[in-house]
Amino acid sequence: MNSTGAPVSGHPDAPAGAVSFERAVDLPVSREEAFAWHDRPGAFERLTPPFDPAEVIERRGEGICDGTTVELRVGKPPLRLKMVAQHSGYDPPRGFVDSQLSGPFAHWRHEHRFEERGANACRMVDSIRYLLPLAPVGPLFGGSLVRSKLRRMFDYRHATTAADLADHARARALLEPRGQWPLRVLVSGASGLVGSALCAFLTTGGHSVHRLVRRAARTDDEVRWDPAAGEVDPESVSGYDVVVHLAGAGIADKRWSDERKRLILDSRVDGTRALAGALAAAPRPPRVMLSTSAVGFYGDRGEETLDESSAAGTGFLADVAREWEAAADPAREAGVRVIHPRLGVVLSPAGGALGKLLLPFQLGLGGPLGSGSHYMPWIGIDDVLGAMLFCIADEQQVGPINFCAPQDLTNLEFSRTLGRVLSRPALLPVPPPALRVVLGDMVDEALMASTRVVPKRLNGSGYRFRHSELESALRHVLGRT
Template identity: 50%
Template sequence: MRIAITGSTGLIGTALVRSLRADGHDVVRLVRRAPAAADEVRWDPARQQVDTAGLTGCEAVVHLAGAGVGDHRWTAAYKQQIRDSRVLGTRALAEALASMDVPPRVFVSGSAIGYYGDTGDRRTDESAPAGHGFLPEVCVDWEAAARPARDAGIRTVFARTGLVVARSGGAWGRLFPVFRLGLGGRLGDGSQYWSFISLHDHIAALRHLLTTEELTGPVNLTAPEPVTNREVTAVMGRLLHRPTLFSVPAPVLRVVLGEFAEDVLGSQRVVPKRLLESGFTFAHPRIVEAVRAAID
């Protein structure tokens, strides 16, 4: 299969490209500069430009590009960058794919469980409505931007991703060094739920979305049993053989992280109902298995 991918240099994109190529798939990487290799195709989401000629023959497109939500303090300018990098990029791709004489059969567009906002301890699946606040609003607009592809008859799937457990990159990429130093601990009171997924399972789930014809619309990419931040802290300490005596009080997080602290302290107990119903099997369904896989 010939597959185009945006965000191919990120944590998930790098792993997905490696996985697909290992199985003999032809991967095209969309880049925002002049192509420097035969497998690269130019796109410019800010200018709404995509080299559709380079996508000829692609049966699938996976859209993973977007500014990191936790990479910087949430100034007004960075919040705009978070939104634009998702909405403009998705719109550019969706319109470009819809314009092709022979469009791809499937468009897997990145999204996030931030769509649901703070769900407390309520188990939340894809039938739940959008939450309130900045991230839910971004996710709503992000998914809506894919409408041209859907209207053109392209099977469009929204991969609502949870916290990916990996040694480098993402939230866990920041946690591992802290815990290895023996400085890890719960955030706030630790009662908030974290909906996680191992990197291995995330890549397998993306590939499942590409090939499972009945899946359209939102699909949660999270492990079956979300756990509290307190449970995550205990597992990290036990597997890394480090104490977890420290904790970061909520007021301190608010000072350090600003507005983003409310999302760190928020609780999301999101479950992958549609993924499980479609026959997907997790290699690391529990947090201890996901963390151990990342360590190994």
């Protein structure tokens, strides 16, 4: 049977009525590296589509070795189901198998094969045999739905795997000759939308990742800090190649009060200053510090095209970004190469702006904010990760760098594109006065400000965007390919 789904015949492990699904993808690395990517921590997280989430409840065993079992919670509320899978057939670099022990299927067996295609090329083949429960009723009514979900899932998985491996290969070509591969990385804000994705992206690439946490450290890969109190032990942050600083209170999580605005500012400035000071005082400071910022640095500038050389704007968010970046000066003055990714709207249905927009747009109630004439810089979450690794590896990258896609769009164009991807109308404008009643002055600075930002530094340095156009980025993260 092929990827269209047809009965399996003649296979000793396949029960009567089982269906087979197969997909293959060519990868730009050796099969040894492709297999190793799947065998490292973070692979499950990188392979799980954000539009069809799954959560590990418990893992018993090592990696994907024979006998390792994983208990999962799959699907979206309220239809979340438990599934227990077991790995077998561990045969590096040729392949491995995972099979359902209990869960929503009557039978599920997934074989991963890696076929050599040359020194730096291989083909990965995913072969699945499954049987839906309650035959013949289950297959009759659920068969097409499952086939559609599998197609969407493996489109996402294969695109992500190939692009991740390509990003790591390009970075390795720069870092390994300098004796800097693999990296030892420390990450703050590791549990957030970007931080959790970045940790998985780096560990699958073979890097060692430690996390800064506010509570007492529970595992060897955790380092305690107290950013509010300015407490960071220089010894605890010594010896890392790279420190990525992402921590800060959410900009649009709550209505802005004076207290909330103070928290937004202090959580960024105080934490950055404390960490940068500790890195400067560390016996072995890092070579690189990525300390995030945001395109809010430029303020509301109408149709003016803005790049990294543009001056700071005015307003609360511009002031926050300016002080946020300046707070990293102690590390800069100590000789650390400090990079400030100025993030646009990061696209992922797992959170952030897109996560909040999805439900009204799916219900056909979406539309632009006001006239929608304001520019809205955006970037796919995987390009945030890829661009961060690119900037770490390229020693020419320093200072502020705009992390946004090359395609500049107004909010109206963004809304129409999202509606088209979801096959829903996007005709209902949201009146700004109604938003101001609910959200206060956040509306004018965080939601309605026009910031027409271009990624001049990334474009000029040769970074290869995975998604340079919005429709491609949305179709990838929403499974609408």
